[in-house]
Ligand code: SF4
């Protein structure tokens with residue numbers, strides 16, 4: 551009988567730093583810029599990503615310093631995840647906090663960091679950088695599976 555993997559047995563708030571960090575599938579969707587309607591507080595996704603995202607690998611180029619360089623960049627913790635209504639539905643932190651399974655394309659499940667791209671989950675090839683985007687209002691898009699609640 552095979553042992554269950556750590557993400558099915560260890561609660562989010564009991565994971566080691568290494569386990570916690572490995573949950574990130576590398577999709578880059580939390581690095582998409584969002585717009586909030588001042589009156590209704592409704593959020594909309596854009597196809598524009600943070601200037602520090604490598605759009606090929608979908609990794610943050612300055613991960614250790616991200617909070618200092620981008621004050622809007624939120625450091626995820628088990629406590630705040632349930633309150634982040636804009637977190638992508640496919641995000642492993644969200645899935646696990648909702649008691650769901652990790653999907654087949656998650657690198658921890660597949661053993662291959664490329665499956666998140668092959669499955670069309672990541673932002674690779676579908677975004678532009680905020681360095682070049684101009685007015686965000688011109689970049690509002692619907693992301694498949696990502697209706698912000
Ligand atoms: S949305 Fe979640 S899984 Fe995707 S890059 Fe962000 S933290 Fe990682």
Ligand code: SF4
Pocket residue numbers: 580581600601602603604609610611612613616617620623624
């Ligand atoms: S600073 Fe890095 S982790 Fe934060 S939003 Fe930008 S690219 Fe993403």
